Amino acid sequence: MYVRLFAATWLLFCAGLAVLAWGFQAPFAYDPVGPRAYPLLLLTLMAAGSLWLLVKPGLREQKLDSSSALRSVLCMLTLLAYALLFESLGFIISTALGTFALGLLFTGRLLPCAISGVLMGVLLYGLFDYLLDVPLPLGLFEAFVES
Structure with missing residues (x-):
């Protein structure tokens, strides 16, 4: 109900x-x-x-048991952290960390979650920035990119 x-x-x-x-x-x-x-x-x-x-x-x-409730709260906190760190860390790093954390929350193994997090951050950045021309913040990677 x-x-x-x-x-x-x-x-x-x-x-x-x-x-x-x-x-x-x-x-x-x-x-x-x-x-x-x-x-x-x-x-x-x-x-x-x-x-x-x-x-x-x-x-x-x-x-709704206590384990599911805790996982839901941690999921919301992860998404809040993603939104707060989006500009300072940049799209790639914040997306990789968010995907990694959410993967672990949903009982993923450590190495596949890390690999999928990095792939998700890099591939989505490429999709949005290069194919769709949507500018995304680079954050910490801005020092490595020439203007």
Whole structure:
């Protein structure tokens, strides 16, 4: 019951944020995608997940134990740390660390989580910066890049 209540609340939250994100306007075109595409994509994915939680059969049998609650709190703290360190560490390092930490939270092994974290940071940076022309912060790597 609490999961469905959370899912319904989160769905309403996503709808409200989508209304706000729809009005995002950039005073200048800093990237070809525009400022509203990324938040709307994330909100669509979160809303789809909320809908799945609302209609998923067998949801009533699931219980929230202390281990799952702790893992959820650690996941939120990891995402908060990712957002706070994004500009200072840069996209590549913060994404690698965030992916590594989330992989370990979901019972991944140490070496595969480290490898996938580094690959995720480097490959996503290449995708966004070189293919989509979306500038991302380099953070600590800025000293190595010539302007």
